[in-house]
Amino acid sequence: MARAPDKISDMAVPPRPGQEGPFAGYQLGAAYDEMFDAKGDPRPAWAGLYNRLSQATPQSLRDLQANIDRTFMAQGVTFTVYGHEDSTEKIIPTDILPRIIPAAEWDKLERGFKQRLEALNLFLADIYGDQAIINNGYVPRDLILGSSNYRREMLGVEVPHGAYVNICGTDVIRREDGDYVVLEDNLRVPSGVSYMLSNRDAVKRAFPDLYRAARVRPVETYPDDLLAMLKSLASEYQPDPTVVVLTPGVFNSAYFEHAFLARLMGTPLVEGRDLAIHDNVVYMRTTSGLKRVDVIYRRVDDAFVDPLAFRPDSTLGVAGLMNAYRAGNVVIANAPGAGVADDKAVYAYTPQIIKHYLDQDPIIDIVETFLCREKSQMSHVLANLDKLVVKAVGESGGYGMLIGPHATKAQIEEFATKIKADPDNYIAQPTISLSTAPTYIDSAVETRHVDLRPFILCGAKMTLTPGALTRVALRRGSLVVNSSQGGGSKDTWVLSGPSDGRART
Amino acid sequence: MMLSRVADSFYWIGRYTERAEHACRVLQITLTAGLEAGAEEAEMTTERAMRALGAAPMAARMDALEEARLLTFGGKGDLSSIHTAVFAARENARQVRDQITTEMWERLNRLYFRVRETATKQNFGQISAGFFEETINDLHAFKGIVSGTMSHGEGFHFLSMGRTIERAQLIVRLLDLHFGEKQTAIGDFGWVQLLRMCCGLEPYLRVKTATFRRDQIADFLVLDPYFPRSLRFCANTIAQHIDAVGALADERARETCTRLSGRLAARLNFAVLEEVTGKNGQAFIAQVADDCIAISDAVHAAFISYSLADRLPGTSTLGVR
Structure with a gap:
């Protein structure tokens, strides 16, 4: 019996994606892959995990995954699927393999998220105050005042620290070229942070040595930060709210x-x-x-x-x-009416919003967005429905979407009719093949599309927890990551320095 | 300080876990006793036990096993099975998931999944004994975990109070069915089964030796000061938990709770045996059940469903701010 090689250099040929070995089922496609570069070499930050996977026995991975599933069920880390009659409680499928983000990438993301939230809070203060941005004509009046998320009751209300959005979950994805782009802002009641924390707990136990060696930044302080932020909202009149x-x-x-x-x-x-x-x-x-x-x-x-x-x-x-x-x-967090700024149509204006309030260019781009409310853009959308993703402005959670390249003719026609009937309610974006990350599926490591949802807190000051929820589209080739639509999740490791993620001995 | 709704959930976690444990024990003993088939006395025991759990008269005589299965897993819409009690306990725990320890939650959650899984199995006759034993063990462990991991503050007292009130009521029901009979109707076999259902055979033997007489059994199950399932012991425990939470309530409301629980404890602490075994014995025991209900209502009124008008700032001169 051959002895398992100790180090990667001992192996005659390091295992490659798509070739015989632990990555046989790992198919690199057009999408940016988080772990391997285009030549099939592991990226530096992933080297530690790559080595581990190269040497792990199938049984050991199976055991780790079974262990996680059991822990989650016992702890009741569950979510409820609406519309299922029996056993509505499900565990959100959690993958043992972490997603890894190098320090430099994260630094840029952090600056981008903070910039974005700062601008959005200024925008909300404006539209619930003087409405200068509307009066100047930068953003259409009816788009804001006609939005179902606009709350007249908020006009003239003074919000502590000018922070309308106190807890923000902004979804970002990676384009084929590896650049991060914002997919949407969640400014109402973003969820998922418990999975960020539970996933970390579980994966840390599964790969203690890797975790230590990679020098992953901790996420455990999130609840303390959240409480401190919430208290800061009432600090002006209550020493201990x-x-x-x-x-x-x-x-x-x-x-x-x-x-x-x-x-x-x-x-x-x-x-x-x-x-x-x-x-x-x-x-x-x-x-x-x-x-x-309070x-x-x-x-x-x-x-x-x-x-x-x-x-x-x-x-x-x-x-x-x-x-x-x-x-x-009393203070309510997030402020009622904050949702008007995460409207899918307002999203198209966010680069201008950032420019307008901060006089800066956006650090993180958004996805090119066509507004069907504009006649010229609508005709472009209708002509290219088979290539675009169409979203209903008022829907979330992956409902009311058309993914052009994966849709049938009938579905496309149905959406064309819907768009013509109510153009204000639809936007369209080019189909972006979200990046792929290694995911443990049926005893094999395969590629699955992922997005990223970090959590930003904003009270007296702004803090971003160095970690995130990575959502995974579990069906092969699927681009829908929402947990209500068969999505799973992963732990997300943000590395703390110029580490290559390789285990040191 | 604790949310009223949370206190209510703690109270019901205590009640439902005790109810499930009691039902498991009674059914376990009954099904074993039923093995002495043919004996009139065994049949009577089964009948009494199942009626204590809410079965219709005579139901057990037709098909004891099927009746036991129904009491365990319930039929459609059945609200009184072990399955339902465990489900309700877990549901209450889920309501206050942020207030209980992870250990408590995991134990209860695991128990629930096991009950739910066993409910789908066909061979109840073969698996029942093991099932009851495991469930009782889980519930014992749950009590230990409650005591060992949870702060002995308000929540703990509400939970323990619920458990003890439930326990007293369940024991009363068993006693009522046994002491209502003519003195000669129950023989040694029946008395032993009763003691077993109250989890009290061994403690009884230690105090009273292996002589099973109606008055001795009544003395033990009603008036014993040390046995944790005697009515007297329960009454004193209820009074202690009420004292512990009472410091927090509005004074007027608290007074009702203290008065009722104190009276119950006093009645049992100073009772003479003849009151229990004499011709008014049944009424004496029934009064204990009525008192438990009154205490339960008073606690609810004082801590949980109080009227807002009484407690608004500036409207009350009493109570804690």
């Missing part, structure tokens, strides 16, 4: 995350029915009577937070909350 997490309840798909964050921050997890408002002050019902609440990290959509201000049929919020907020007696 009471912070709560507001959840729609156990039936919400992200309930696990709400409970997870409340537990790690040590704050109460409240539902609408736990809150009461008197004289524009918010209280929670406790065993020792009513206790004042900051609400709400995981309930705008439309549901206050039946008096928004949807009257909502039972998830609490009546009178908006008045208490406007009176300055």
